[in-house]
Amino acid sequence: MIEVKNVSYAYNGNIALQNVTFSSKDEFVAVMGPNGSGKTTLIKLIMGLLESEKGEIKVFGREAKEARNLIGYMPQKDTIARHFPIRVKDIVLMGTTKRRFYTKEDIEKAKKSLEEVGLPHLWNERFSSLSQGQQQRVMFARALAKEPKLLILDEPFSAVDLPSRDKMIDILNEKRREGMEIIIVVHNINPILHEIDKVLLLNKKAIAFGSPREVLNQETLKKAYGTDIQIVVCKEGYCHPLIGDEHA
Amino acid sequence: MLDEFIIRAIIAILLLAINASIAGTFTIFKDMPFLVAGSAHAALAGAAMMIALENYININPLFGAIIFAILVAFSAAKAKQANVAIGIAFAFSMAVAVLFISLIKEQAARVWGLLFGDLLLLTNDDIFLMAIATVLIIIVCLAFNREFLFISFDMEGAMVQGIKANFFNYLLLSIIAVSTVVTMKAVGAILVYAMLIAPAAAANKKAGSIAGVFTMAAFFALFAGFIGLLLSIYFPFSPSAIAALVATSIYFILYKKGS
Numbered sequence: 001m002i003e004v005k006n007v008s009y010a011y012n013g014n015i016a017l018q019n020v021t022f023s024s025k026d027e028f029v030a031v032m033g034p035n036g037s038g039k040t041t042l043i044k045l046i047m048g049l050l051e052s053e054k055g056e057i058k059v060f061g062r063e064a065k066e067a068r069n070l071i072g073y074m075p076q077k078d079t080i081a082r083h084f085p086i087r088v089k090d091i092v093l094m095g096t097t098k099r100r101f102y103t104k105e106d107i108e109k110a111k112k113s114l115e116e117v118g119l120p121h122l123w124n125e126r127f128s129s130l131s132q133g134q135q136q137r138v139m140f141a142r143a144l145a146k147e148p149k150l151l152i153l154d155e156p157f158s159a160v161d162l163p164s165r166d167k168m169i170d171i172l173n174e175k176r177r178e179g180m181e182i183i184i185v186v187h188n189i190n191p192i193l194h195e196i197d198k199v200l201l202l203n204k205k206a207i208a209f210g211s212p213r214e215v216l217n218q219e220t221l222k223k224a225y226g227t228d229i230q231i232v233v234c235k236e237g238y239c240h241p242l243i244g245d246e247h248a
Numbered sequence: 249m250l251d252e253f254i255i256r257a258i259i260a261i262l263l264l265a266i267n268a269s270i271a272g273t274f275t276i277f278k279d280m281p282f283l284v285a286g287s288a289h290a291a292l293a294g295a296a297m298m299i300a301l302e303n304y305i306n307i308n309p310l311f312g313a314i315i316f317a318i319l320v321a322f323s324a325a326k327a328k329q330a331n332v333a334i335g336i337a338f339a340f341s342m343a344v345a346v347l348f349i350s351l352i353k354e355q356a357a358r359v360w361g362l363l364f365g366d367l368l369l370l371t372n373d374d375i376f377l378m379a380i381a382t383v384l385i386i387i388v389c390l391a392f393n394r395e396f397l398f399i400s401f402d403m404e405g406a407m408v409q410g411i412k413a414n415f416f417n418y419l420l421l422s423i424i425a426v427s428t429v430v431t432m433k434a435v436g437a438i439l440v441y442a443m444l445i446a447p448a449a450a451a452n453k454k455a456g457s458i459a460g461v462f463t464m465a466a467f468f469a470l471f472a473g474f475i476g477l478l479l480s481i482y483f484p485f486s487p488s489a490i491a492a493l494v495a496t497s498i499y500f501i502l503y504k505k506g507s
Contacts, residue, residue, distance in 0.1 A: 049404055073408040086401055090397070
């Protein structure tokens with residue numbers, strides 16, 4: 001359960017978020033908005049990596065920092081180091097515990113997560129030798145290995161091949177059914193539009209928050225992106241915004 | 249029978265290789281090679297200050313060097329743009345160093361000694377200090393290997409995992425700074441950069457695993473050090489300069505092979 005009330009944040013006086021309020025309980029929530037709209041800042045605040053200047057954030061009733069042990073996190077691909085020969089197993093094991101030494105259970109947990117994302121054969125491989133899609137799935141496995149109550153993913157489908165993306169979406173749906181709460185930051189919402197419960201449309205302020213049918217329309221999208229966004233309405237009645245180079 | 253200067257130089261090369269393996273490798277993993285250059289030059293300022301104050305506080309100048317080097321490491325750990333912070337600290341400490349050197353003209357040679365170093369002029373005290381610092385560095389890095397690796401790979405992920413990432417970042421960068429200072433007595437502030445960074449950078453290009461990088465970096469540093477020492481026995485060469493040339497050449501050869 002996440003409660004964000006009137007949260008504001010600025011980097012050296014430059015406003016990144018202003019009076020953002022939303023809450024979710026056991027839901028699959030997507031955060032979308034243009035570049036620089038504060039999506040990553042918001043999830044960093046939820047994880048307690050940044051401290052809000054104004055407002056309040058509670059995660060499962062706790063202060064953000066105190067709830068970190070309940071959160072599995074998959075960062076943006078550009079924030080991780082790929083220039084040294086770290087192995088897949090080392091990365092997935094990182095998610096299992098904060099203890100100094102890994103137990104047999106930790107290793108089993110890590111192997112299970114890697115199997116879940118369909119890459120058990122890469123256990124001993126060098127991370128840097130994998131394709132971008134495989135690397136993203138390994139990072140996803142690390143987040144799952146923690147067996148979190150809340151899963152936070154920052155642009156997980158960025159540079160990911162379609163089979164990898166579909167595999168990740170299947171797993172997210174499965175985790176959702178098992179009761180895991182999920183927040184996903186996306187540039188292109190279309191691949192998960194039918195799967196999510198709520199969308200937070202962000203551009204420094206919360207432009208709209210609600211179910212995809214409530215939130216995504218030409219008016220709110222124009223407010224968020226500052227320009228007319230073409231939409232395609234699918235046969236299930238969802239408005240698919242045509243943003244970026246990937247269309248619905 | 250080996251000359252005691254040679255024996256001390258051999259021990260220094262062994263210690264240097266351990267430092268190149270541990271501190272050098274983590275510097276490459278953290279992608280902060282400039283920290284070694286920054287720490288080494290800040291160390292000069294610290295040493296010059298302690299020499300200038302010798303009449304009032306009689307402490308080994310290397311302690312002043314270590315404190316200044318750690319300050320650079322701290323400024324790098326705190327800054328959002330680490331390389332900018334290191335660059336500014338580098339410039340500031342060089343200014344301080346020159347200022348103090350101008351005050352201690354008759355003792356300035358001792359500071360210049362640190363700038364160039366000399367494997368063959370190490371004293372028992374120097375070796376003792378190097379050994380103590382190296383043992384401490386080994387213990388800390390063995391104890392916190394997992395944390396250091398995690399923060400090098402993904403700082404924010406480490407924080408979310410509950411690791412005190414900021415603390416370990418300060419600790420790791422301080423270890424690198426201390427390692428730089430204790431090895432610069434042997435190879436000098438200018439060449440310590442080559443001896444700590446080049447073997448680890450070359451190993452990182454070639455090795456297939458994390459453990460492989462540590463092992464290969466130690467081997468490359470050892471090889472470069474011994475070639476430097478050997479040639480300096482028979483020819484009037486500076487052993488540190490030859491060692492640094494060999495270490496950087498290994499990198500270039502592997503770089504060319506890898507490209």
